[in-house]
Amino acid sequence: MIRAGKSIRATPRTAAKAGKREAILDSALDVFSRYGYRGATLDQIASGAGMSKPNLLYYFSGKEEIHRTLLTRQLDAWLAPLKAIDPNGDPVAEITLYVRRKLEMARDYPRESRLFANEIIQGAPVIGEFLGGELKQLVDEAARILAGWSESGKIAPVNGRHLIFSIWAATQHYADFEVQIRLVLGSDGIGFDDAAEHLEFLFRRMLEPG
Amino acid sequence: MIRAGKSIRATPRTAAKAGKREAILDSALDVFSRYGYRGATLDQIASGAGMSKPNLLYYFSGKEEIHRTLLTRQLDAWLAPLKAIDPNGDPVAEITLYVRRKLEMARDYPRESRLFANEIIQGAPVIGEFLGGELKQLVDEAARILAGWSESGKIAPVNGRHLIFSIWAATQHYADFEVQIRLVLGSDGIGFDDAAEHLEFLFRRMLEPG
DNA sequence: AATAAATTTGACCAAAAGGTCAACAGCAAG
DNA sequence: CTTGCTGTTGACCTTTTGGTCAAATTTATT
Numbered sequence A, B: 001m002i003r004a005g006k007s008i009r010a011t012p013r014t015a016a017k018a019g020k021r022e023a024i025l026d027s028a029l030d031v032f033s034r035y036g037y038r039g040a041t042l043d044q045i046a047s048g049a050g051m052s053k054p055n056l057l058y059y060f061s062g063k064e065e066i067h068r069t070l071l072t073r074q075l076d077a078w079l080a081p082l083k084a085i086d087p088n089g090d091p092v093a094e095i096t097l098y099v100r101r102k103l104e105m106a107r108d109y110p111r112e113s114r115l116f117a118n119e120i121i122q123g124a125p126v127i128g129e130f131l132g133g134e135l136k137q138l139v140d141e142a143a144r145i146l147a148g149w150s151e152s153g154k155i156a157p158v159n160g161r162h163l164i165f166s167i168w169a170a171t172q173h174y175a176d177f178e179v180q181i182r183l184v185l186g187s188d189g190i191g192f193d194d195a196a197e198h199l200e201f202l203f204r205r206m207l208e209p210g
Numbered sequence C: 001a002a003t004a005a006a007t008t009t010g011a012c013c014a015a016a017a018g019g020t021c022a023a024c025a026g027c028a029a030g
Numbered sequence D: 001c002t003t004g005c006t007g008t009t010g011a012c013c014t015t016t017t018g019g020t021c022a023a024a025t026t027t028a029t030t
Helices: A006-007 A012-039 A044-048 A053-059 A063-083 A093-106 A110-121 A127-153 A160-176 A176-187 A192-207 B004-008 B012-039 B044-049 B053-059 B065-083 B091-108 B110-121 B128-151 B161-176 B179-185 B192-207
Strands: none
Touching: A012 A044, A012 A063, A012 A110, A012 B012, A053 B065, A063 A093, A063 A110, A063 A127, A093 A110, A093 A160, A093 A192, A093 B192, A110 B012, A110 B110, A110 B161, A110 B179, A127 B053, A127 B179, A160 A176, A160 A192, A160 B110, A160 B161, A160 B179, A160 B192, A176 B004, A176 B110, A176 B128, A176 B161, A192 B012, A192 B091, A192 B161, A192 B192, B004 B065, B012 B044, B012 B065, B012 B110, B065 B091, B065 B110, B065 B128, B091 B110, B091 B161, B091 B179, B091 B192, B110 B161, B128 B161, B161 B179
């Protein structure tokens, strides 16, 4: 028999290798999302991934590659909810669904949210091109849909772009400022159900025509 | 004549000294707000303040003191708008005024906003006590006022704490994510007038009773 | 078992960073 | 002018940090 396993599926070796890369990326997400690019150290990332620094550098060429990998591979997931807005759906339902999806992302992927927050606060050196390109086009398109709904009286007259900003802000806030919210609420959890209810009420009331 | 100038007002010397401290803090605000505590370097701060690092350390005992000074001396200013909410004023007017004040702070003090954002994302190691203490009490008090207005039907039934979070999020977003907004809008400015109009509309519609 | 390939790490290096110190410059009072 | 205090910095020290490398260890393959 001639090297069956190799070409048909990943060998245990390559599977393990991919697993190690994932472990590194997971640890790096912890560190970068908290301390930002400059504030993160390879030793900290390696330690979190349970390996030595040279070993980490066997899987990635350097600090920058890890950071870039984390940011770029999350971009599509970040756009998905915006792309999912259906121009033919019920306007208020589409928008409140978008809000809910974004809030769920803040709840389920808070570290990714903070990674982006750090990147943008720092001036978006890595994803700046993406923000001014692909993201801008998507927002333009969404704003056009919103304007259409607005003009046909299906929703209140709103500034589409600023509405999108408000949705981003209100939802991501629960991830980026998680610590503050915990401390201000004085409870262990964040109360995502309360937040969801509140945000749905907020944006529904805003959008209802008339 | 015996040492008239000294006790009556600051001498030129001490005035100059205070000026240098301000120059350092201003430069430090640039650097800390962008790169976070760990990512900031004393050389960068000193260079931005137009002096050498040892000279900087003549005015401050170290990196931490500069950072702590920046954070703590901004706390009062940060609370002022929340304190200014008048329980006896017109509810919707009071809240929209609060929104406007917060947005003006984001416009006029974006670096301070980003400094706080960095501090909180990083886990609030410096101002954590303040957030769970003084700020929590103020939010509790404001939430009580909102609940009162809500129960007496002067505004729609809202979750006071989450409403406050939404206002913080929506306004500070224009400071913290300034770069992203610029890139997505594709213009040089942020359109604070549009933002103000949008936010006033958003929160007014939400709050109107009935 | 022997060999080869992949993986792991201790030791090391150069640069960066926080901080110290002795010496030097500026300046006001006697 | 000189004395003394304030302000300033070049040189230096120590630790941290990103990254390299050769040697060692583990894991397949024959």
